[in-house]
Amino acid sequence: MSPQSNWCRCTSCHAGYGWKDKKFDFTSQENIDCLVCHDSTGSYRKFPTACGHPAYEDKKFGGKDVKAVDLRRVARNIGPSSRTTCGRCHFYGGGGDGVKHGDLDSSLLKASKALDVHMDIKGLNYSCTICHVTKAHQISGRIYSRPAPNKHQLALPQDDGERLACESCHGLAPHKKEPLLNGHTDKVACQSCHIPFYARGGVFTKMWWDWSTAGKFTDDGQEIVKKDEYGNIVYHSMKGSMGWAREVEPEYYWYNGAMTYFREGDKIPGPHESGRSVALKINALKGDYADPRARIFPFKIMRGKQPYDPENRTLVIPYLFGKKGTGPYWGDYDWGKAAAVGMKEAGLPFSGKIDFIETEMYWPITHMVAPKDKALVCEACHSRNGRLASLRGFYLPGRDRWRGLDGSGWLALGITLMGIVLHAGLRFIGSRRRGGRA
Amino acid sequence: MKVKIYLYTRFERFWHWAQALLIIFLMLTGFEVHGSCRIFGYAAACRWHNLAGITLLGLSAFAVFWHLTTGQWRHYQPSFYNLRNIVGHYLIGIMRGERHPFHKSQERKLNPLQALSYLFLKVFLLPVQLLSGLLYYYYNDWVSWGVTARLDGVAYLHTAMAFALLLFLVVHVYLTTTGGTLLSYTRSMFTGWEEVED
Numbered sequence: 001m002s003p004q005s006n007w008c009r010c011t012s013c014h015a016g017y018g019w020k021d022k023k024f025d026f027t028s029q030e031n032i033d034c035l036v037c038h039d040s041t042g043s044y045r046k047f048p049t050a051c052g053h054p055a056y057e058d059k060k061f062g063g064k065d066v067k068a069v070d071l072r073r074v075a076r077n078i079g080p081s082s083r084t085t086c087g088r089c090h091f092y093g094g095g096g097d098g099v100k101h102g103d104l105d106s107s108l109l110k111a112s113k114a115l116d117v118h119m120d121i122k123g124l125n126y127s128c129t130i131c132h133v134t135k136a137h138q139i140s141g142r143i144y145s146r147p148a149p150n151k152h153q154l155a156l157p158q159d160d161g162e163r164l165a166c167e168s169c170h171g172l173a174p175h176k177k178e179p180l181l182n183g184h185t186d187k188v189a190c191q192s193c194h195i196p197f198y199a200r201g202g203v204f205t206k207m208w209w210d211w212s213t214a215g216k217f218t219d220d221g222q223e224i225v226k227k228d229e230y231g232n233i234v235y236h237s238m239k240g241s242m243g244w245a246r247e248v249e250p251e252y253y254w255y256n257g258a259m260t261y262f263r264e265g266d267k268i269p270g271p272h273e274s275g276r277s278v279a280l281k282i283n284a285l286k287g288d289y290a291d292p293r294a295r296i297f298p299f300k301i302m303r304g305k306q307p308y309d310p311e312n313r314t315l316v317i318p319y320l321f322g323k324k325g326t327g328p329y330w331g332d333y334d335w336g337k338a339a340a341v342g343m344k345e346a347g348l349p350f351s352g353k354i355d356f357i358e359t360e361m362y363w364p365i366t367h368m369v370a371p372k373d374k375a376l377v378c379e380a381c382h383s384r385n386g387r388l389a390s391l392r393g394f395y396l397p398g399r400d401r402w403r404g405l406d407g408s409g410w411l412a413l414g415i416t417l418m419g420i421v422l423h424a425g426l427r428f429i430g431s432r433r434r435g436g437r438a
Numbered sequence: 439m440k441v442k443i444y445l446y447t448r449f450e451r452f453w454h455w456a457q458a459l460l461i462i463f464l465m466l467t468g469f470e471v472h473g474s475c476r477i478f479g480y481a482a483a484c485r486w487h488n489l490a491g492i493t494l495l496g497l498s499a500f501a502v503f504w505h506l507t508t509g510q511w512r513h514y515q516p517s518f519y520n521l522r523n524i525v526g527h528y529l530i531g532i533m534r535g536e537r538h539p540f541h542k543s544q545e546r547k548l549n550p551l552q553a554l555s556y557l558f559l560k561v562f563l564l565p566v567q568l569l570s571g572l573l574y575y576y577y578n579d580w581v582s583w584g585v586t587a588r589l590d591g592v593a594y595l596h597t598a599m600a601f602a603l604l605l606f607l608v609v610h611v612y613l614t615t616t617g618g619t620l621l622s623y624t625r626s627m628f629t630g631w632e633e634v635e636d
Contacts (some may be wrong), residue, residue, distance in 0.1 A: 180485065186578070379480050384473055395589040397471055402597070405597055405598055409597070413601070416608055420612045424615075427616075434535045
């Protein structure tokens with residue numbers, strides 16, 4: 001899904017007031033809403049569908065009351081940014097707490113040491129900006145040069161600030177007790193060992209989102225909303241089926257800090273050589289073993305099914321919110337109509353056919369660093385079926401072997417032992433015959 | 439008539455047993471690092487394997503020095519004299535209780551078959567194993583040395599040699615039982631004295 005044609009909803013985070021259509025200038029200073037980051041009352045919150053505006057009066061959203069923001073109180077309490085202010089967008093990406101990232105959710109507000117050694121409220125109690133050092137409003141982002149997707153529009157005028165990494169504070173050889181670990185830092189990112197599981201704070205993160213099942217209603221036309229035992233929505237007429245998890249083991253891939261993005265209009269690659277369709281990667285990671293800048297990095301992979309145009313082989317951009325009858329999916333529940341409007345708005349061709357394709361999206365895991373005694377043990381990787389079992393193309397001691405070599409080795413040992421038993425047996429019989437002499 | 443002769447000097451015996459223990463320990467830890475067994479835990483196996491490997495390297499350096507300065511290297515000079523009879527002895531004669539065709543002495547304490555196999559051990563198996571181990575140990579510095587090879591090759595070589603050494607060890611230990619009594623050769627490796635037919 002893309003922000004195109006859904007501006008009002010998405011701009012609640014992708015900062016600014018009044019982003020109504022695509023003519024809005026993202027890069028203009030005046031359009032950046034200062035309070036999202038600088039309110040210290042914790043009450044400044046945008047109304048989900050108000051195009052980036054907060055609730056000026058009490059309203060209802062999704063059955064919940066949303067209190068009007070007391071702008072005067074907020075204005076009197078402008079303060080430094082905090083985990084609360086940054087988290088307002090970053091914890092709630094994708095429409096809910098922890099939905100998107102998996103390593104950024106509201107449990108970090110009151111983090112324990114077990115959850116995050118740096119944001120532990122009884123310990124270091126770092127705010128986001130201690131690590132994400134801001135210089136003249138350029139919040140430092142990912143390590144290495146991570147080219148922004150197309151003309152990536154950020155909450156900030158530009159997103160190519162200083163790059164940040166664990167090494168900025170810890171250096172490349174932080175292990176004194178186990179020097180062998182320092183030998184890893186060139187090929188294994190710190191996060192791979194130090195974040196054994198993500199979404200550890202109790203908040204669930206979304207792992208699966210299948211749009212193809214959306215649009216089902218009860219016989220009398222009522223919306224269906226199914227929840228699991230923890231209250232996570234597993235089916236919603238508007239959004240389809242969803243899967244949730246917490247305490248999730250990351251998946252590991254080579255990553256040099258760069259990603260390529262599948263953009264609206266791009267052609268979906270055909271079935272794989274094997275004839276099987278593989279999931280479409282919305283963002284694909286760059287880097288492999290041979291790349292000296294790539295390291296093994298942990299990821300959350302959000303999998304799902306999205307509507308696409310099987311004829312043009314493009315993802316469709318459905319028109320989601322709007323007045324019933326004008327084609328919005330969340331009104332008319334017709335993918336064909338919603339896609340026709342959405343694709344027209346985006347200026348892209350649409351064949352009129354809709355099908356669903358499996359998609360994957362890769363989210364780097366970098367927060368929720370666990371205490372050192374919870375770091376991965378060697379066997380997590382160095383064993384036949386460890387966490388790196390499916391990451392091929394390089395030799396990993398303890399996991400890899402040349403089967404032919406090991407097989408011949410053990411076979412030779414077996415034959416030798418049998419030979420010895422035979423030899424010893426014959427010697428024994430011989431000495432018996434001679435009356436016990438050797 | 440049997441006589442006792444002094445065959446193995448103190449250093450030689452120390453070297454033999456230290457090497458034996460180190461090699462057995464290296465095999466246990468090595469096969470754990472390789473993923474074939476679980477004994478010490480991976481971290482400990484790596485750490486101890488490295489330490490034992492370096493120690494064996496140091497010991498070997500002393501041994502080379504000893505062999506050269508004492509002239510003991512001469513015992514390993516290959517000889518094919520009577521080789522066929524010796525092999526025949528181990529295959530058949532030994533079952534019949536025949537006398538060993540080789541006569542041990544201080545001048546020539548290894549029979550030609552022993553000399554050949556120990557020579558193979560000392561100039562091929564162990565050096566290749568120690569060097570590939572050293573290369574493996576310094577794997578993280580390959581980049582700075584300009585070596586772009588992958589770990590696979592070295593690891594496979596190291597594994598192949600480990601199997602060869604394992605077979606050597608097994609056969610070697612079995613053959614120690616072929617002396618006057620099952621343990622007489624082992625005993626002389628502790629005392630240095632061996633009883634031989636005059």
